[in-house]
Amino acid sequence: MGDDEECVEGPCKHLDAGKYIRHGCYHLTHAMSDLVAYIDGGSLGNPGPSGIGVIIDGSTDGTIRIAKWIGRQDNNVAEYVALLEALQCALGLKAEALHVFSDSEVMVKQMSGEYSCRSPRLYSLNWICRKLARSLDFSISHVRRENNTEANSLASSAARSAGNFTN
Numbered sequence: 001m002g003d004d005e006e007c008v009e010g011p012c013k014h015l016d017a018g019k020y021i022r023h024g025c026y027h028l029t030h031a032m033s034d035l036v037a038y039i040d041g042g043s044l045g046n047p048g049p050s051g052i053g054v055i056i057d058g059s060t061d062g063t064i065r066i067a068k069w070i071g072r073q074d075n076n077v078a079e080y081v082a083l084l085e086a087l088q089c090a091l092g093l094k095a096e097a098l099h100v101f102s103d104s105e106v107m108v109k110q111m112s113g114e115y116s117c118r119s120p121r122l123y124s125l126n127w128i129c130r131k132l133a134r135s136l137d138f139s140i141s142h143v144r145r146e147n148n149t150e151a152n153s154l155a156s157s158a159a160r161s162a163g164n165f166t167n
Contacts, residue, residue, distance in 0.1 A: 034058055034097040037086040038143070040151035041070075041078025041104075044159050048072060051158025052082035053151040056089055064089065067154040069162040079104040080125035082155065083111070083140075087132040097137035101148065108142040 035058040043050035050073040054066040066089070070081050083100060090098040102108055109115040110126055111133070117126040145152065 033095065035090050035095045037098060037100045038148055038151040039082040039086050039100060039102050040148055040155040041075065041082040042155045042159055043073055043075050043078055047074040049159050049162055050078040051155045052078055052085055053154025053158065054082055054086050055151050056086065059093060065154060067158040069158045076106065076122055077125065079107045080122060080129060083107065083129050084125065087129060091132060091135060095136060100140040101143040102140065103143055103145040103148040105142050108140050111140050
């Protein structure tokens with residue numbers, strides 16, 4: 001890689017528009033400005049094998065799609081991990097703004113401050129996401145599940161891909 005290229009997390013792969021990845025590294029070739037993300041997290045059982053799905057639009061290199069297995073988690077943890085992935089990607093791409101759409105009403109209301117986060121297992125994820133979000137012009141909105149089908153499909157396929165490795 002040249003001096004003007006940057007990498008976020010681990011070994012890098014250049015992502016062509018519309019390509020799917022399972023683990024995250026984003027090869028940067030252009031500065032980013034405003035991004036829009038659709039996110040979802042889910043588990044097969046609660047807890048159970050879990051995955052996240054993230055779609056990010058607005059990159060000069062095209063749409064970024066992420067499907068990642070995250071181990072054995074519950075649904076709420078998976079939703080926050082999907083948000084964390086979107087935030088880390090946006091920051092790695094040097095975005096100025098990120099608007100997130102999620103079908104998790106509880107997470108959206110916790111992130112917007114309408115609900116407090118009283119769960120000890122979610123509190124640290126909520127805190128980290130809020131801290132990262134302060135680095136961006138950040139907003140988050142609830143979207144109906146039927147309007148989030150692509151992120152849901154990515155999360156479901158990621159959860160199923162490693163589900164056969166659990167007891």
